[in-house]
Amino acid sequence: MKKLSYATLKEQNYDGYLLEDAPERVLQFGEGNFLRAFVDYFIDVLNEKAGFNSKVVLCQPIAPGLADMINEQEGLYTLFLRGFQDGQKVNKKRVISCVSRCLNPYKDFEEVLKCADNPDLRFIACNTTEAGIAYDPACQFSDVPADSYPGKLTQFLYRRFEKFGKEAGKGFIILSCELIDDNGKELEKCVLKYAEQWNLSEEFINWVKEENTFCSTLVDRIVTGYPRAEAADICAELGYEDNLIDTGEIFGFWVIEGPQSIKDEFPVDKADLPILITDNHKPYKQRKVRILNGAHTSFVLGAYLAGQDIVRDCMHDDVICKFMNQTIYDEIIPTLTLPKAELDAFAHSVTERFKNPFIDHQLLAISLNSTSKWRARVMPSLKGYVELKKELPACITASFAFYIAFFNGQELTDEGLVGTRGDNTYLIKDDKAVLEFYAAHKDDSVEDLVHAVCTNEDFWGEDLSAIDGFEAAVAFYLADIRENGTYEVMKKLVK
Structure with missing residues (x-):
């Protein structure tokens, strides 16, 4: 059986939505089941229905991860959203095509930092578990990479500042999805602590505050992940081997705390998605x-x-x-x-x-x-x-x-x-x-x-x-x- 790829889907005359080429406008720290069934699903629909035209480059946040498997499948995977909706049993299938590649910072951190040099990059999404947003004073700017996620993000932001610090509008809209209170604000606090600890200049600190929007968000979807017991039968029915099948419930709701101007760049209303941008997510x-x-x-x-x-x-x-x-x-x-x-x-x-x-x-x-x-x-x-x-x-x-x-x-x-x-x-x-x-x-x-x-x-x-x-x-x-x-x-x- 052939592996899932664009060529395989073309051979099958797959008639669903696919986006093969687009600029990488989103960097995502986290490549696990939840983000792929939630954030990447929403971005895929935004591409199809609202012309968002964006690829997502993934970065695995810890050393063991899915980078090799994701790259083998050209970023493609099959998502099943299943549940009970309006009194009916529902099982919806979608091949997600918004992911371009996955990077492993523990093998090549420079490749991750190069993404900061991309002028098209505008969004950073993350879900590094509840323990991920934590300040670890042992982290050093010279680490390759810093051990903590906020440390890696600070290194990445500094690279961006060095490249585009004089240009307005080249900071990021940062969408933090970790399950802690005020996740975006807590992430920003950690970044600013590292900026001070590492003496990265007052100019950089001001750039972090003024050119970047750290959004606290609420995420709501139960994601059940890879359906191990059903995978062989599902692949036989699909006609291709997919080692990244993901499953979740039909219900999904994403509340993003931030200015309404985010909609100008993240056109959720045009795609009729269950995403709410508000000044208070609480x-x-x-x-x-x-x-x-x-x-x-x-x-x-x-x-x-x-x-x-x-x-x-x-x-x-x-x-x-x-x-x-x-x-x-x-x-x-x-x-x-x-x-x-x-x-x-x-x-x-x-x-x-x-x-x-x-x-x-x-x-x-x-x-x-x-x-x-x-x-x-x-x-x-x-x-x-x-x-x-x-x-x-x-x-x-x-x-x-x-x-x-x-x-x-x-x-x-x-x-x-x-x-x-x-x-x-x-x-x-x-x-x-x-x-x-x-x-x-x-x-x-x-x-x-x-x-x-x-x-x-x-x-x-x-x-x-x-x-x-x-x-x-x-x-x-x-x-x-x-x-x-x-x-x-x-x-x-x-x-």
């Missing part, structure tokens, strides 16, 4: 964290104890699905600031995403580190609801009892805390201090356990027993769980 991040992530955290632990294992199956259980939707629509959405119609539409998309027939999303996988997740994703909705309504949100309060019941394990091992579900055991995984706390309280009465959890300020940053009636209500639900199970508690709450 309400959209709050929407995602509180609705999508908050929904996960508030129902999965109770659903697992009720006998479920996969998110999709929960959506086909009337009681669990109603409990989740009641939590979202009645208790979370009222606490958010975006227009209700937007929030309702996003909530509807969440239910469809959770029904995705192509993703077996394990509840136990979602349960990892649930203590910090509950604090970040659900606790703000609890407090917001109490402040707004002057009463407790019933489903969210019950979800806290589900959390305690799930963590009420009996044996602490090197791998985690062992809990029981019926005749079977499961592994509870969280920070060591969390597991040791629950192990120490494994034999507590309902009232003592709930009091110990609510008053643990190390977990919550405050004493939750100070919320009027919360501790007593959680104890009531936990007692009901021990007697009747989480499913019966949900059933009593749904309307």
Whole structure:
């Protein structure tokens, strides 16, 4: 079987969109599954529908990477976006042709720096994992390359400054996609620290600030990557060998914080893409964290104890699905600031995403580190609801009892805390201090356990027993769980 290439596609009379030649206008740090199914997909559609006419040159951010494989396939790969949309099962295929090549800075950093000499280059996109945006003072300007991503970026920007520093408009629009708060601003802070540490001149520092736009962004798409179990069958159907097949869900949403003038160069509106350019991305991040992530955290632990294992199956259980939707629509959405119609539409998309027939999303996988997740994703909705309504949100309060019941394990091992579900055991995984706390309280009465959890300020940053009636209500639900199970508690709450 022939490898995927432009020649192979021409032999097959492939009738989809392909862009064989265009200037390299985007440099992308990161060549993994997520960026290829998200940023590169959007750029490919921009090329087709809005005349963006841009190739993306990739740079692998760590020494082990996909550069050789990407270059062997001339930057081409097949992307499948799959899921449940408007009540229908969807599986869309697209050959992505916006990637020109992939560079390995650990083999030839000079080749990466040469991209800074390209006058057409205007955009830098990146996703170097949450740990990627970090300042490491051990990095030196003379390193080939600097170990940290912000260090490499500073080296690259300085090369650009040396080449075009006297010309306006030759800086970059930098689109940071890492999953940390204010990712673009944090990246800029790191770059400026290196500029000072390396004594790269006040003129360069001013150029970084004035000629470059560091955009904080919110990215939202579940990417499932290379479909190992299906790959051979998919390639047989495609008629070519593709070692870079990528898969993700249909839903995608990208919020870019920056000036509206970005649209003049990044014509997202012309391509009718789910990309929003705004002066404040935080309400959209709050929407995602509180609705999508908050929904996960508030129902999965109770659903697992009720006998479920996969998110999709929960959506086909009337009681669990109603409990989740009641939590979202009645208790979370009222606490958010975006227009209700937007929030309702996003909530509807969440239910469809959770029904995705192509993703077996394990509840136990979602349960990892649930203590910090509950604090970040659900606790703000609890407090917001109490402040707004002057009463407790019933489903969210019950979800806290589900959390305690799930963590009420009996044996602490090197791998985690062992809990029981019926005749079977499961592994509870969280920070060591969390597991040791629950192990120490494994034999507590309902009232003592709930009091110990609510008053643990190390977990919550405050004493939750100070919320009027919360501790007593959680104890009531936990007692009901021990007697009747989480499913019966949900059933009593749904309307």
